[in-house]
Structures are given as C-alpha cells and as structure tokens.
Amino acid sequence: MSDMDYGEEALKKHKKLRGKIGVELKDTLDSKDKLSIYYTPGVAAVSSYVAKNPDETRNYTWLNNSVAVISDGSAVLGLGNIGPYGALPVMEGKCMLFKHFANIDAVPIVLNVHIADEIVAAVKAIAPSFGGINLEDIAAPICFEVEERLKEELDIPIMHDDQHGTAIVVLAGLINAMKVVGRELSDAKIVVAGAGAAGTAIIKLLHLYAKPRIFAVDSKGVIGANRNDLNDEKKKLLKYSNFSDTDGSLEDILQGADVFIGVSKAGLLTPDMVRSMDKKPIIFAMANPTPEIMPDIAKSAGASIVATGRSDFPNQVNNALAFPGIFRGALDNQVRMITDDHKIAAAKAIAELVEKPDSEHIIPSVLDDRLVPAVSKVVR
C-alpha cells in the first residue's frame, strides 16, 4: 500500500473501532464477594498496607506494568505542532505497540500545556499512577529540559523516545553497517542533518559510544562555534561535534563523509551529495514519511547501505526496536533511571540479533520476537 492508501485505511479502521485500546479486568466482578475483595471493604487492607509500604505498591497494583505515553502534541510525527487531540491517535498507537510487543499496559496522556514548567508539573503530579513514563512528540528544545528535570525529580524510569529510542536504534544499525563496509565507527566522519530531539540524542550517543568525527547540520548549515544564531541546546552540541570549527553547508560538509544520518525533511539529500561522500557511503534517511532520499536513488548514486524509517524498504530504523524492551527491562528489573549505559547496551543487544549483517540487513525486523527479551535483559 502507498502512504495515501495507509492513510485512507487508517481513517476507516479508526472510525470503525473508535479507539484502538481499552481496559481489561484481570478477574470478573460477578459476585458480592468479589466486589468486597477488589473494592470496599476488602481493598482497605491493601490500601493501608501500601500506604505504609509505598515500595510494595508495585506488587499490589498495576504499577509494575503500567507506562504513561505522554505528549503535548507539539511535534507529532511529521505533522508538527497539532495539539493534544491530534496527538491522541498516535499515542494510542504507541500504547498498542507497548502492549503487543512487551505486554506493557500503556495509557495515552495528552497534555494541553506546552511550556516546560507546566509539562513538568503535570507529569510530576500524575507520576504515582505509573511505573514508567514514555515522553513522546514534544518539540525541541523544550523536550530536553522536560526530560532532564523529570529524571532528576522522579524515581521512575523516564525516556523521551524521540530522542533516545531513535538514538539507540541508529547506533544499533551503525554498529552493523560498519561491519558490512569493514570500517570502525571511531574513525568515521558522520554528518547528522537535523538538530532537534532525535539529532541531538543521536549525536550524544554516537559520541559517547565511539567518539567519531560528527558534524551537525541544521537549516542554516553546519553547527559550529562561529555561528551566532545557536540556542543553548545547539551550543551544547559543540561538546560532541565539529571540534574543527568547520563552517559550511550540508553539501560542503558531506564531502568525504562516511555516514549521513538524516532526521530532517523529505528530499534534503541529492544524488550529487551522495556521490561526494567517501567510498561505500552509508545513508540513514529517516525523515517520515518521505525520506531525505529514496533508497533506489541513493543506491544509484553509490550508497553502499541505505536505511529509512519505513517498513516498505529494507533496514527499517524504527523506535519500536528499542522502547518495548527498554521499558520491559526497566519495569521488571525495577530500574529507576534509564542511563547512557542502558542505551548503549540496548543498541549492542539489538545489533547482535543480526547474525550476519549485509547491506539489506543491518537491523532486525520490528516483528522479531527475540527483541524484547534481548533488550530487556540488559536494562537492569
């Protein structure tokens, strides 16, 4: 099916189902005895017990298995700032993925507040209801402050998936892509187009993992110390990228690069730019739904490996490879904070599932049922 066909089918299916998720009960309520056990008066004993022993709450409630998928609707898919109602179908979809892949009970929470202080306050207020928090589709740069503050102030696992889910899967794919082309990540020149949530997290994680030469590019060109239009978050990228203080355009900086990582917009990358890269160029063209360059065009221009965010091409770089296992592990192992070590371990675990990587198989399928066990095992 084409994207448009998927859209039409999606409108039909969503209207028919009127919501993709619901609540299920773990026992029936068909007698007065059961009402008295699960509700009043019996539940009072449970409430008294966990009020005195808050850490035990997870053993008596759904806290051990519940995640809130929270968005303010400010950066939804490729649609931008469409608000909480527009975000709700996506968050419900994400909750489906949580349940299907990792048997996690995830609930969509869309917010009608949009500044960092208010988002943080709302999430902190409802945090005791959930065992973990997946932040989703919150625009940069607010997403950075929101996630950092919540991680500091709450003791349940919190992950902004647009940042870290993407970064983990990109690292997983790059580990195998490097094997395929016979190079070391630490020697690579990497150009990251797009310096929002995903681009920033990718740059940080790649730097942490292998310290390659990274250059970040936004709509104004290469991000470097000579730019006087950088916000604080982009300035921070200079700790991880462009140590040579190079200026220039995307076209300039791509010359001789080994890897292009696009989290930007459709059609950004031209065949000529691919040709200007080093031998065996690796292209991660992850703009959704239309990539920075279509795989066949990139291949014709000499790309050795092409990955996209799409399910209809090989090498689908999809957050769903990471987040279900990350949260499954965090919940099962009572991880209170998802760390950089967890992210790197998860990326390696995902990469290792591909026994013999080749140019069309650098990452597993999202439907690979070894994923969640492998990832959850290393998040501990």
Added chain:
Amino acid sequence: MSDMDYGEEALKKHKKLRGKIGVELKDTLDSKDKLSIYYTPGVAAVSSYVAKNPDETRNYTWLNNSVAVISDGSAVLGLGNIGPYGALPVMEGKCMLFKHFANIDAVPIVLNVHIADEIVAAVKAIAPSFGGINLEDIAAPICFEVEERLKEELDIPIMHDDQHGTAIVVLAGLINAMKVVGRELSDAKIVVAGAGAAGTAIIKLLHLYAKPRIFAVDSKGVIGANRNDLNDEKKKLLKYSNFSDTDGSLEDILQGADVFIGVSKAGLLTPDMVRSMDKKPIIFAMANPTPEIMPDIAKSAGASIVATGRSDFPNQVNNALAFPGIFRGALDNQVRMITDDHKIAAAKAIAELVEKPDSEHIIPSVLDDRLVPAVSKVVR
C-alpha cells in the same frame, strides 16, 4: 466473610494479580500492514483530521469511552489522608467497577499534589486524554473548589463521586423509604450527621428535590447561624438547612426526626437516639466499614427502615448504583456537564427499579443489570 476476612483475601488476591486492570487492544498488530495503519505512516491521516476537527476526536479514539478516576489520596475510604499510593488500589477497584458495570475504559490517576490550585492544574493539563473525569476520595473542603472550578473550565463531564454519587443513591433510597412508611419527603425532618463531601451533597440534593427540614450535624453539633467556627463550605449549608437557627447536639436535634442520614463514623448513633425519633424512623447508617449503628440494634430500638453502605445487610446504599450509568449516559449522549437535573433524574430512575418497595428493599442490588440502562437513559 467478615471485614477482616475480606481484607486478608484482598491482600492475597491483589498480590497474586499484581494489579486488577490492564490494557487490551481492539485489533491485533501482527503484520507490517497493521503497524502502518494503526501507527506510522497511516495514523498521520487520522491525527491531521482530528487536529482540524477536534470534536471528531471521540469518533477516532477512545475519548468516547474513557474516564479518568482521579484522587489525591486525601480522604480514602474510611482511612483518611493516606496519599496517592494508598489510594491506587481503590482507584483500580473503581476502574474495575466502571468496566464491569458500564463497559467504560477507566484509568486510575493518583496525584501527588494536594492543594486546589495544583489539583485543578494537573487535571486540566491531562483532560484532553479522557472523555470524562470521576473525582474520588478528595477531602473536603478542597473537593468542592476543585470540582466547581473543573466544571467551569472544562467541557467534559466531571463528577466528584463521593459527593454526588452518594447523594443520588441516598435520594433514590429515601424516595422509596418514604413510600414504605407512607410519608412525604417534603414534610420530613432529616438529620444529616457528617458535613464533609457526602453530607454536603446529600443536603443540597435533598433540598433541591423536596425542601424537607434538614439539619446538618458535625463533630461540634448542629450547624447553625450561631456557630462561629464554621468554614465557608459549612456556612453555605445554612442556605439549605436549619432555617430555624436551632443549636444543640446530635442527640438534641434527633428528637422527633423522621430520618437519620449518617456519613460520619462507626457507632455514632445510639439506640436511645433512635427511640427519641418520630414514629417509623428511617436510618441510613452509611459509615464504612462499620455503620453509625448496626441494623439489628437500630431495628430493636424501633427503626422502621435501615440502610447501610454494606453488601452484607439489606438496603445497600452504594455509589455503584449510580456512577456507572451516569458516566455511560454522559459519554453516549455527549453530555458536557452533569447537572442537578441529571442527578435527580438518576435518583428517580434508580428508585423506580424497585417495583414494590418494602423495608428491606428500598433500592436495587448493585448487581441489577437494569441499572446502567435505566440511569444512562436519563443522563442526556
């Protein structure tokens, strides 16, 4: 089983189940096509559509059937201010009742904020996620301000069940109790012991329905204009009660009363007090888990009709008679605010389900499956 047995059984069952509710999917996710329809890229068409047509969100998401059960844990059952973790098992139980009785997908949200401004801000922030909001176990007097402000500021149905669910069921029971003893509610002298959330709402609804002579009693005695220790909410009760500016104790004011309504504490009502009431006294002793007076003692002292909150005695005055149908009707009929007219109509609908009321049958069983259809029909 005794209350203690129910408590022990509840601890066992809750520990075994580790949560009483979970999330269920309305379709499987077993193919890349389904991933593309329910998540990206297909869902983008749905998000775009509802972002432009927010009122349509309910037809494409779970908004048409989802309710948040929200508590700050400040007045949980008979346990008091035990906080959000202590409240969670009760809220999960309430969500079970929502699903079982009315097929509503309810989610427990426990808050770690406790002042009115912060509770209102948190609930408003997450409100776009839900089709309705059931406030629960929030202490008086904050509960009044929280509910009033949320009703003003949001356009989805909001009900503080401790107030209005209780009031609706008490009115339903009293309508039939009056038939049994052959009196008119408008002529009755009614003493309400307990002037918190439930007591206040009961007084307001009874006044609105029939303007009986009502006297409210708190731990200091009858609430009247001569008292100088009343908070604002208790002062407001003088608009609905004690027009004779009577002072005195519970014992004093019960003399010659037709009805005692207790939402206070175990053992408050003595046999002598029952004997001092008018002929055929009606006793609603709803303190949980132990009533203001046990039914057999009240009967021995001459009570004509006794109702309690318990399932092991006749005439169980239980919110579960009202709230499932109220929200079912509000969601199905797109009611944006639950009004006094809805509450009175619901009380009448509940009362009418008892075809021939007698002293042991003034209200239907919570397991009566005619309840939700009957109540939901009048909330429109």
